[in-house]
Amino acid sequence: MNKHFVILAVAGLAATSAIAAELPERVKSAGKVVVANQPNYPPMEYRDPATNELKGVDIDLGVALAKQLGVKVEWSDIGFEQMISSLTTGRVDLIHSGMSDLPKRRDTLDFVDYMKSGAQFYTAAARKDEFKSPADLCGKTVGMSRRTSFPDETAKWSAANCEAAGKPAIKVVGTEGSADARAQLKQGRVDAAVQGSETLPYLMTLEKDTYALVGEPFTAVYQGIGFAKKDSELRDAYAAALKALMDNGEYKKIFAAHGLEGTMLDGIYVNGEAAK
Template sequence: MTPKHAILAIGLACAAVTPAAAQDLPARIKTAGKVVVANQPNYPPMEYKDPATNQLKGLDIDLGLALAKELGVKVEWSDIGFEQMISSLTTGRVDLIHSGMSDLPKRRETLDFVDYMKSGAQFYTSFERKDEFKVPTDLCGKKVAMSRRTSFPDETATWSKTNCEANGKPAIQVVGSEGSADARAQLKQGRVDGAVQGSETLPYLISLEKDTYQIVGAPFTAVLQGIAFPKAETGLRDAYAGALKRLIASGEYKKIFDSYGLGVTMLDTVLINGEAVK
C-alpha cells in the first residue's frame, strides 16, 4: 500500500458529530472569548517567527486564526516546548494544541485529534553529498539525525529493520536531536550523514537555502497531522471539526494550503482520530 493510499484508507470509518456540537463552543470558551493554543514556532513553514518582525507566521498560524474567526473567538498563542505540550493540555494550561503534531494511535489514549493534513517522515542529506545518498537504503549504517521529541526516531528504526537489517545491511544510526533545526545544524557541520523531518517542511527549506539540502527518496511513512484536544473536551473538538468543514466548503482551507505550496497535503474531508466526520 502506498503512503497516499494508506492515508485514504484511514478515513473509511465514520465518526459522528452532532449538529449542535459542531456549531457551539463550550460556555467557558464563549465567556473567555478566546482559545489558548499551544504552539512552538520553530517548524517552518508550519509555524515560525518572521526574523524581520518577530511576528508569528505559517500554515498552522493562518489556519488557526481562520478557524477561530469562524468560531467567533480570538487566539492566544502559547509558546510551549513540544515535549511539554501534552501535559500543558491535560492540566488545563492550554485549550488545544495546533503545532504540527502527528495524530498517532498512542496519543489517542489521552487526546482527540481533528485532522487537517497528511504528512510523512522524509530522509534528506546535504546537497554536497547528493551523489552519495541517492536512495534511502544508501543511508543504512549511517548517522541520521532527527528530533527526539517526535515519532521520527521510532519510525526510522522500524524502517531500518525492514529495509536495512533484513537485507543484511547495517542499521541506520538514529541520532536524537533537540529539534529539526538542531538536526539541520548537525548535518551542515558534517556530524551526521542525513536527517529526517516532515515532508511538508522540506520544499520550503530548500527554497530558502539553495543548494543546501537534498531530499532522498519518497516519504517513508504516511501520517495525519491534527489539532489536539483533551478527551473530555468533545464540545470544543466538535466545534473545531465543524469550523474546519465550513472552511473546506468555502475554499478558505485550500487558499491557505496553496499559499504555502502545500496543496498536495490537503485532506478531502474532516477527520476525527482518523475517521471521517459525517
C-alpha cells in the same frame, strides 16, 4: 451591494453563529482559545526574523478557525514535549503545532486532522550522489528531533529495510529539534537527517543548494489539532469550523499560499477516521 451577495453573507453569518454555539461555555465566556504552539517548524509555524510576527500554515489556519467560531486566538509558546501535559492540566485549550495524529497519542488526545504528512530522509546537497536512495543510508548516522515520532519510525524502517536485508542498521541520533539536526548535518556530524515532508520544500527554497531529498517520504500520517479527551464539545466545534473553511474555499487558499496544496485532505477526519 448585490442582493444575492447580501443573502449569502447573512447565510454565512448564521452558519458561523450555529457553529459558535457548539463551543464550551468556558470558551464562550473567555472569548478566546489558548493554543499551544512552538514556532520553530517552518512553514507550519515560525517567527518572521524581520518583524517577530507569527507566520505559517498552522498560524493562518488557527486564526481562520477561531474567526469561524467567533473567538480570538491566544498563542502559547510551549515546548513540544510539554504540550500534552499543558492540555490535560488545562493550561491550554488545544494543541495546533504540527503534531502527528498517532495511535499512541489517542489514549490522551482526540485529533481533528487537517493535512497529510510523512517522514522524509534528506542529506547535504554536496552528498546527494552518495545517497541516491534510502537504502544507501543503512549503516549511516541520521539525525532527527528526539521530541517527535521520527526516531521510532526511522528505527522501524531500518529494521524492515536494512537489517532484514542483511545490512547494518541506521544509527539514529536524537537531536534537540529539527534545527539542531540541520546544524549537525551542515557540520558533518550526521550523514543525513529526517524531517516532515511538508517542511522541506520551504527550507530548500530558503537555503538554496543546501539540502537534497533522499527518496520519497517513508511514512504516511495525518497532522491533527489536539484536544483533551473530555473536551468533545470543543473538538466537534473545530471539526465543524474546518468543514466550513473547506466548503468556502478558505482552507484551500491557506494551503496554496504556502505551496502545500498536495497535503490537503478531502474531508473531515477525526482520529484518522473519516467523520460520519
